[in-house]
Amino acid sequence: MLPAMAAGPVSTSTRRMLPILDQARGYRRSWLRPDLVAGAVVAALIIPKSLGYAGVAGVPIEHGLYAAAAGAILYAVFGTCRQISMGPSSGLAAVAGGAVLAAGLSDSTEVAVLVAGITLTSGLFFLVLAVFRMGWLSQFLSRAVVTGFLFGAAIDVVIGELPKLTGTEGEGSTVLEELRSWLSTLGGAHVATVLVATAALAVVLVLRRFARQVPAALVLLVGGLIASWVLDLEERGVVVVGEIPRGLPAPEIPDVGLLVDHGPTVLLASFALVMIGFSQTAGDARAFATRHHYRVDIDQESVAQAAANIGAGLLKGMPVSTSLSASSLNDRSGARTGFASITSGVIVLGALLVLAPLFSALPQPVLAVLIIEAVVAGMMDVAEMRRLRRVSRIDFWVAMAALVGTLVLGVLAGVVVGIVLSLLWLVHVVTHPRISELGRERGTQVFRDREEHPDDETFPGIVLLRVDGGVFFATADSLLDRVRALILRPEVDGVVLHFAGVNFIDSQGAATISEITAMAEASQVELRLAAVRPPVRRVLEREGAVGRLGADHIHGNVHRAVTAMSSALGRPPDGQEGDQR
Numbered sequence: 001m002l003p004a005m006a007a008g009p010v011s012t013s014t015r016r017m018l019p020i021l022d023q024a025r026g027y028r029r030s031w032l033r034p035d036l037v038a039g040a041v042v043a044a045l046i047i048p049k050s051l052g053y054a055g056v057a058g059v060p061i062e063h064g065l066y067a068a069a070a071g072a073i074l075y076a077v078f079g080t081c082r083q084i085s086m087g088p089s090s091g092l093a094a095v096a097g098g099a100v101l102a103a104g105l106s107d108s109t110e111v112a113v114l115v116a117g118i119t120l121t122s123g124l125f126f127l128v129l130a131v132f133r134m135g136w137l138s139q140f141l142s143r144a145v146v147t148g149f150l151f152g153a154a155i156d157v158v159i160g161e162l163p164k165l166t167g168t169e170g171e172g173s174t175v176l177e178e179l180r181s182w183l184s185t186l187g188g189a190h191v192a193t194v195l196v197a198t199a200a201l202a203v204v205l206v207l208r209r210f211a212r213q214v215p216a217a218l219v220l221l222v223g224g225l226i227a228s229w230v231l232d233l234e235e236r237g238v239v240v241v242g243e244i245p246r247g248l249p250a251p252e253i254p255d256v257g258l259l260v261d262h263g264p265t266v267l268l269a270s271f272a273l274v275m276i277g278f279s280q281t282a283g284d285a286r287a288f289a290t291r292h293h294y295r296v297d298i299d300q301e302s303v304a305q306a307a308a309n310i311g312a313g314l315l316k317g318m319p320v321s322t323s324l325s326a327s328s329l330n331d332r333s334g335a336r337t338g339f340a341s342i343t344s345g346v347i348v349l350g351a352l353l354v355l356a357p358l359f360s361a362l363p364q365p366v367l368a369v370l371i372i373e374a375v376v377a378g379m380m381d382v383a384e385m386r387r388l389r390r391v392s393r394i395d396f397w398v399a400m401a402a403l404v405g406t407l408v409l410g411v412l413a414g415v416v417v418g419i420v421l422s423l424l425w426l427v428h429v430v431t432h433p434r435i436s437e438l439g440r441e442r443g444t445q446v447f448r449d450r451e452e453h454p455d456d457e458t459f460p461g462i463v464l465l466r467v468d469g470g471v472f473f474a475t476a477d478s479l480l481d482r483v484r485a486l487i488l489r490p491e492v493d494g495v496v497l498h499f500a501g502v503n504f505i506d507s508q509g510a511a512t513i514s515e516i517t518a519m520a521e522a523s524q525v526e527l528r529l530a531a532v533r534p535p536v537r538r539v540l541e542r543e544g545a546v547g548r549l550g551a552d553h554i555h556g557n558v559h560r561a562v563t564a565m566s567s568a569l570g571r572p573p574d575g576q577e578g579d580q581r
Contacts, residue, residue: 039343098411
C-alpha cells in the first residue's frame with residue numbers, strides 16, 4: 001500500500017528535496033481513487049495535446065509524449081504543488097518552434113536534437129535559479145508583454161498550419177509572406193484534405209459552442225484515427241503523420257556540437273522558456289496551494305522545473321511547464337497529491353509502449369486542427385486583451401507592441417522585444433514616481449489628491465506634495481525638478497513633502513533632500529516634511545539632512561506640518577476654496 005512507501009526514517013533535507021516523500025507519509029487510502037481517476041482523466045487530455053504541441057515545436061509527434069511522461073512524473077517527485085500537471089504547453093512549443101526557424105534547420109533529426117538541447121539547457125537554467133534563489137527574475141517579464149507575445153505567436157502558428165488544411169505548400173520568412181504564399185496556392189487545394197480539415201474544424205466549433213466540457217483534442221484524435229481507417233484517407237491522397245516508434249528512447253545528451261553551432265539561439269530560447277515557464281508555474285502553484293490550504297516552496301518549484309526539463313531533454317523531448325487547463329482538470333477531478341500526476345505520466349508511458357503505432361494513421365489536417373485549437377485556446381487570450389484595454393491603455397499598447405513585434409520579427413525575436421519592452425516600462429515607471437498635489441477635505445484633517453478632488457481646500461502660498469515610492473538614484477532628479485519648479489514660483493512661500501509613501505531612500509536621495517533644503521533657504525521658502533518613516537529618517541540623519549532642515553520641521557502628519565507652517569508664515573491654518581497659490 002502507498003503508506004508503506006514512507007517506512008523508515010527519512011532526513012529533513014531529503015524530504016525537502018523530494019516532497020513526494022512527505023505526501024507519501026501522510027497518504028490516506030481514501031485519496032487513492034480520486035488520484036487515480038484524476039490521473040487518467042488528465043492523461044486523456046494531455047496525450048492528444050502533446051502530439052499537437054510537438055507539431056508546433058517542429059519535432060516528431062512522439063517527442064511530445066516523451067516530454068509529457070517525463071514532465072508529469074518528475075514534477076510530481078520534486079514539486080511542492082499537489083494539483084499541478086506539468087507537460088508541454090502551447091507557449092513553450094511556440095518558442096521552441098521559433099528557435100528552429102531562427103536556426104534555419106530542416107532535417108528532422110537535427111531539429112529534434114536542437115529542441116532537446118534547448119529543453120535541457122532551460123532545465124539547467126532553472127537549476128541555477130533554484131541554487132541562487134533568483135526566481136525574482138521572472139518578475140521582469142510583465143503579464144501584458146506575455147499576453148501580447150503569446151497572442152502574436154499563436155497567430156504565427158495558425159498561419160503556419162494553414163497549408164496542412166488544404167494540402168498545399170506555403171513558404172516565407174515572415175507571417176505575411178507565409179499567408180500570401182498560402183493564399184496563392186488555394187487554387188491547387190486537395191479536395192479530400194479540405195473536407196477532412198473542414199469536418200475537424202466543425203467538430204471543434206460545435207464542441208466549443210454546445211459541449212465545452214468535452215475534451216475537443218481527444219475527440220479530434222480518436223475521430224481522426226477512426227476516419228482514417230474507415231475511409232482509407234491515405235489512399236485518397238490525405239497525408240498522414242507516418243510511422244511512430246513504440247517505446248521510450250534511451251536517455252542521451254543532445255549533440256553538443258550542433259548546440260554550440262547555434263549557441264546564441266539555444267541560449268536565447270532557453271532563457272525565454274525559463275522566464276515564461278517559471279512565471280506560469282509559480283503563479284499556478286500559489287493559486288492551488290491557497291485553494292487547498294497548504295504551502296509551496298517557490299525555490300523548490302525551480303528545482304522541480306529543472307528536473308522535469310532536464311529529464312525531457314535527455315529523453316529527446318521538448319520544453320515542459322505548467323498546463324493550466326490540465327492542472328485545473330486535475331484539480332476538478334479530485335487530485336489530492338502528486339500521485340495523480342504520476343498516474344498521468346505512467347499512462348502516457350503506456351500509450352508510448354502500446355498505442356504509439358496507432359497514431360501513425362492520424363491525418364495531417366486533423367493534427368493541424370488539433371494544433372490550431374490548442375494555440376487558440378491556450379495563447380489567444382482575447383478576454384485579457386480586452387481587460388488590459390479597459391484597465392490600462394499603456395499596458396494594452398505594450399501588449400500590442402509585443403504582438404506586432406512577434407509577427408514582424410518572428411517568435412524568438414518577439415521574446416527579445418517582450419523582454420526589452422518590460423525593462424523599458426520598468427525603467428519608465430521607476431524613474432517617474434507619482435508626486436501628487438494635495439488638498440484638504442472640507443471640515444476634516446484628511447488630505448487628498450487634488451486631481452481626483454479638485455474642490456478640496458488649499459492654503460495660500462503653501463503647496464503640499466505627496467511622494468509615492470522610493471527616493472533613490474533613479475527618482476531623486478524627478479523629485480528635485482518638481483520641487484525646484486515650485487520654489488521658483490513667486491507666489492509659493494512654503495512646501496510640505498508628505499513622505500508616508502516613501503519606503504526607501506538611498507544616499508543620492510538623502511543628498512537630494514539636502515539640496516532641496518538649501519534651495520528652499522536660498523529662495524526664502526519654508527520647507528517641511530511630514531510622516532517620515534523611521535528607516536528613511538535614519539538615512540536623512542546620517543546624511544545630515546535632518547540637521548540642515550531642523551528636527552522641528554519634520555512632523556508626524558500633514559495636518560501638523562500645515563498648522564506649523566501657517567503659524568511660521570503668520571497665516572491662519574484654515575484653507576480656502578480654489579487655487580490661490
